[in-house]
Amino acid sequence: QDKLEAAYKALRKTGDQKNSFANYTTTEEITIKKPIQKDTKDTLCTTHMRDGIICHENCQLEFNFESGSNNFISCSCMGQDGKCKVCGCGPSSHYHDNTEMVTETKTIEKVLEDIKAQYDMADKTHKKISNYAHQFQETFANLQDQANANYDRIFQLCTDLSKICSRFNFVNELHANIENMRMDARNIQSIDLRKNAESDIRKLETFINGLSNRKNK
Incomplete structure (x- = not known):
């Protein structure tokens, strides 16, 4: 996700450079x-x-x-x-x-060749980074789908485990894992991606607390 964010930043930068050289003709x-x-x-x-x-x-x-x-x-x-x-x-x-x-x-209409050359270079770089960003986006989307599937798997396993082990304390056993997940989420540079990760962690924690509460009743 950090690579994706970096690609978007580079894409905005090259886009600005491309626009700054867009007026390469004069009358x-x-x-x-x-x-x-x-x-x-x-x-x-x-x-x-x-x-x-x-x-x-x-x-x-x-x-x-x-x-x-x-x-x-x-x-x-x-x-x-x-x-x-x-x-x-x-x-x-x-x-x-x-x-x-x-x-x-x-x-x-006269083409300013030096400005045109800089525009062509910026345009080429912009298209190259745009292609990279698209590839990163596809990769991230696939990873997000896998993560969602893993969360669903975790929920299902916890549900099954709660039925088998009535004395299993989910909060105590998974506390360290959730804290590690929180630390990893804090290292994500993208604000949007960090919020998504924190939201998923809260959902998992709420689910685990719910299982433990049902066991204690």
Whole structure:
């Protein structure tokens, strides 16, 4: 029973540890860029498109999504020197694009790995001790059943003995045994288990006193 009580204490402790690490996730806002399709097309430069530079918005030239040609020499972004008035590059570095990058704020859930590791360890320990506690509980229940059966056997034997030995003094003969049982009960750490043991001892003592009283009448 002491092992069972110790297992329950450990179970409560590991349960508290597990709960203390349960919040191992946090939310974080991030900014992302994603392309969206437009109804119009823009003239971009392969060299400067990453900088977000648009050389000519809503270009009216025939759609051309590839660079490397002189098709854009007639684009309104080109100057008289044949260079783009916006980025300074030649026509061959330009192309059409009908998408644009938009900025979007997104909330994501982030796992705090160090806290998660401690939670997993506490959870593993908690489950292990829970299994031990269950095994101890089953063992104790079996022992309690055996103890109850032994008490019933003692009651029956005392009853039979009282019929056979009319002068047998149960109180005197079993006094030392009952005192030893009381001493053992006082050493039980669990309050509930100690109360159960003391209750069983009182029942036995009451029963024995009853037998002796009947003999004395």
